[in-house]
Amino acid sequence: MNPPGAGVGGWYARCVGALRRGWSLLLPIVLLTQVLPAVVLAVLALVIDPTARWEEQLADDSSALPSGFWADSLVWVGSLFGAGLIASLVQCVGWAAGTWVIARQAAGAPVDLGAAMRYGVRRALGLWGWTLLFGMIVLFGLCLCFLPGIYAVFALAMVGPVYLFERDNPIGRSHQMLRQRLGLLLGRLALVIGAVIAVSLVAAAIEQVGLLLIGTGPMETRTVTAGTVVVTVLAALLTLPGQLAQLVGLVVTYAEQRGHEGPVNDAQLAHELG
Template identity: 60%
Template sequence: MPPPWEPPPGAPQGWVLPPTGGYPLGAGPYGGQPWYPGPPAGWCPPGFDPADPLVTPPGVGLSGWFDRCVGAARRGWRLLLPILLLTQVLPAAVLSVLSLGLDPTAKWETSTVEDPAALPDTFFTDLATIFLVLVGGSLVIGLVQALGWAAGTWVITRQAAGEPVNLADALRYGLRRALGLWGWTLLISVIVGLGVCFCILPGIYLAFALSMAGPVYLFERHNPIGRSFRMFHDRLGLLLGRVALVVAVVIVCTVVASVIEGVGTAPFGTDPLAAPGSAIGVVAVIAVTAVLALPAHLVQLVGLLVTYAEQRVHERPVNSAGLAAELG
């Protein structure tokens, strides 16, 4: 029980002490009045679990969100790392090697020695080949990545609920949800891409507004785009701040890995796969830099999932066990 509160001057007739912990600011019979003292520190609304390992209750703030992100990573890293290595890191490394092997730059330079202004004889064929391979490879990789996001979400949520998890069951769940999640991800990518084409800012806005669509599909499986927009606009500052932190970490990790890859592959020339020795060296550099991007994948998975759980709890009381049951 908080210390006794005396009715302040101007309080309505019949003013009484709020119940244990007080009302949330703006709620209760006199919430929002200038004389209302507000909830005590550490107060949590009824029906919410302040100790839930995944769901950040209202009023806990950024520190509570961060603690749950760290806790999810600590509980699940033994399973999340192999899932992300298989479904995120390995496909990206394979696509990088393929794009490097199909790069026709060295062949074009050789064929245009006599007339640098002329197009190479195989210019359009080579361009179409690399375009088709990269687009097709990206689509396949997107499906594999969707499997990984679904499997990782299953692991984090069930661990928070205290339920048993293992790699095989996680991948089986991811396989069941991969196709649907992949389809929505493709649609969201097209929407964000169109936004980028209409100047950069609309694309950035759409990327943030649709950041919850993946978790919405996995947990609710209904109207992920509309639900994500509504969450974004209902709690703009909260969601924007959380997602911005996740994006910042992802960008830093990705840029560092890309710079290291560029510096590491530069000494092997424009056609590094022509000689066995240089090919081994380039593949090793790409493999190492792909692994260096692993923290970006982990931060994105954990950060967006914990943010989604926090959005849900602002709509109605929910806990880790309830979210785990929704995954099916």
């Protein structure tokens, strides 16, 4: 963990150290639980997308809604919503498994992929519930003139680590951490969120270039072809560095905050995961 007073340089060094120690395990965890669900969800959206059929019907008669419009819309939105919930649960398995790997490696404890995934499965349901609540609070805040949602992102960013390490009042504890060390926590989180946004923008830009190369414009309806699937998979893979940065950055930031609150070491934090 980053000792108090080490500054951003010490925090960054700890993040790099955690990534160097754990990349061989974190990489497959992120691929299986973050990238793969994103690919499946994107391909499913293409498979069940009814807009191509709607465009054909509107070309024949633009004065009326396409036949089965409301039923198709309900199936489309409902399927994506249900699949999104399942994907987020799988992602929680990965966040928990990755946190377990980072904490135990920092303490010098043995780790392996199977044990990490088993831990992730045990903690996923509880983490999923708090993650959904976090998402609803942020969404509600974004609807209130946007800025409250941005504040909620920073105030509740520690919800996942707090739940995994402490399993008590993640919302309140995360907000308390922000209030106690506003500047320090904001700086760390801004770097993490900035890295995630930068990687996402690069991935999105490359995806749009790929679509243009296969003859699909950004405003055109996409259909399932070998080209669109390849571009979708590539775009998802390109988000992997951002996923790793988010996982490692949040865990190291949480450990640093615990160090500011009182005496704690890596072995104690690893033991708290259970």
